[in-house]
Amino acid sequence: MTDTGRHETQGGRSIAIVGAGVVGAATALALAARGHAVTVIDRGEVGAGTSSGNAGAIVTGAVTPTATPGVIRSIPSYLLDPNSAAVLRPAHFFRSLPWLLRFIAAGQPKRVVGIAAALHPLVSKSLQAHLALADMSGARELIRPGGWLKLYTSAAGFSASALERELMTRHGVHFSVLQPAEVAELEPRLNKNAYTRGLFQPDSGFVNYPRALAQSYFECARQRQALYLQETVLELRPVDGGGVSIRTDQATRQFDAVVVAAGAWSKQFAAQVGDKVSLDTERGYHLSFASTGESLLGRPVCFPEKQCVLSPMHDGISLSSGDELAGLVAPPDFRRIRALVPFARNVLPALMGQAIQREWMGYRPSTPDSLPVIARSPRCAKVFYAFGHGHLGLTLSAITAQLVAGMVSGDPEPFDLSPYRIARF
Template sequence: MEQHPKDRGGVSVAIVGAGIVGCAMALTLAAEGHQVTVFDPDAPGAGTSSGNAGAIVTGSVTPTATPAVLKALPSYLLDRNSPAVLRLRHAPRVVPWLLRFIRAGAPAEVERIAAALSPLVSRSLEAHRALAALAGVEEMITQEGWLKVYSNEAEFAATALDRHLMDRHGVNYRILDRKEVTDLEPNLDPALCTIGLHQPESGFVRFPQGLAQAYFDAAARRGALHLRQKVRSVSRRPGGVTVHAEGGAKEFDRLVICAGAWSALLARMLGDRVSLDTERGYHIAFGSGTASLMRGPVVFPALSLVLSPMHDGIRLVSGDELAGLTAPPNYRRIRALVPQAYRALPALREVAPATEWMGFRPSTPDSLPVIGPSVHGTEVIHAYGHGHLGLTLSAVTARMVADALAGRPATFDPTPYLAARF
């Protein structure tokens, strides 16, 4: 059995998963002198982290489950064309998660969850900027803000809960009129832009996979290793953990689970049962020549889509599909939204979709990530379940884990994120 070398001080840490959370973790821990080994058969950021809308949303305090969402849940799950859909074959497995989701949508729970999201999201951009500075890629993170647009007063009125929660937690946002929206995004259809809600302090990353790669490259310059091996199992041993991967068994002082939607299986091997399911998301990219059509990401809530100017062109991002990890992709619903993208951004109409993508969001029913030590010992640390906020929360999650490893006092109460809540 191979013993991980300890020639740089710190402790030896295995990180399972090289998504944006794992790469942020690798850089943060390597910079503090730990010996870091990342296990993932794929390249850094190549999985789910590569397909998002690029936003670091510092004001995202509204959980997924709300009273309005619960009211619409039957139609969401049964209408094949709704923004969220449940594949019937997956229904028996997802029932316990859905029951927790329903409980999380109660008004008192929404307030509690928003209060727990606030200290995470409000620190997210600053944490990313610190990591980007370590990696020497500050220019990869910009600040176009997070813009939502509404075509009429009724659509905007439906955001009352969002605005209440943002007000309660000090989120900086501006309500824009049509001219102010089209001044920001001149190529949008003005008819859809009667009212805008802009969070100017949110960040933007045009190439999320590139940022993950940059974080890992900076970690590698500090001694981190990437073993492109699939982890078959993990187990505890006296004083640490053993990772059983395709290349054999390796011993470490600490294990950080950052395996996204696959994390619950590893947690179960170590005695922790967490409520985690997969919200599959989809995107269509229109080619790199289209990126100049927009300044930053724009959400169209009534159309159930986001348009974002990424490195591979305008991305149409949509979909919440509960279907597990093995069902084949179903691109029918995202393809059906292409006419809506043309409607929202008329200059895009002459451009055909170039690529399609599907990824696995690791989602908890209460919209809070799982961060912190295992119920059974501090040698195992959880860092997953970020749902729609993986890019947003990756750097602040890494900071929290680094503080825990170093024995530093927590900046804010970590209790809401612990695996013990399940």
């Protein structure tokens, strides 16, 4: 079966979006709002994949890349210690080696400074971009103020944040160092003996139901005639004379342009167009504690020394953790996140009697330099990329949507987008 895939709107083009996570849903709304005829294609439901399991933070000051000199020094422990903050499964080592070598290169001091400078214009505009889409879709109540709080259990742990604090200062990020009494004012239900210092970014936002936000964005796009096809995309192929053909497990359709927003699965589609990208999965694990019916936390709280976050989600407290390089096929291993349950119950004593209602694993689509791919394909001008957001998928989804909609519509660049080009690989 072949069709044109077109349901033209006046003055718009037919645009397919491969991927229905929060990036794809936000992009659908941004494009539909500009009058384009949008079709979103994904094998799952809108917002049901990796986007549904994050910590809910929109971190406007997240200018520190994952690869830093301190992290690079810790790589041997990732290889040898199965209980370390991050794990590389031995079976995935050789497949991930090219990515790891680029990751190590990205962690050199000069590169870190440049990457932070490239992250800043994205993250600093991230909450503003979300609020614009939320106002459009009637989802403003899903995005809350409250800030982003990191707590340190030791003086050494806080000292390790020196580079992060330096980078935030350099880029004008509003943050403050909190003493224990100030932390207790923000989060009175936390165990006051569980931290010695805090780092607080008050300008960040929080979404306590990320899947609902993605669904709200797409529903607003649907009201602007966007379509959703629950099908598995198998192949992208540029068409002679213009346009792009998409073959799914159900049909083959042709569109004027395609946006690849398939998260960790985007690499295969870029390769079909002829573009190479260094992309791996930092698999993340989540546990959900059943709700007590009380407000236990006012915002996500990160514990960097334990590499975990406690978040007050719509149905209880979420514990998220884990950076595991193991690809897309290996079965999940919940042992490390389960081992953090006693820590979570110690720092938030109200969790002591609460059952774990859900375990989950997601696939963070991560580039070695922590910068997303937001670009037009150099191989095919009708293909656009919106993936590789790593730990910042929710944070960067709305600003990515705005930038991609601008590219598709031929707008001038609002700032230098060259750091996010796919050709850097």
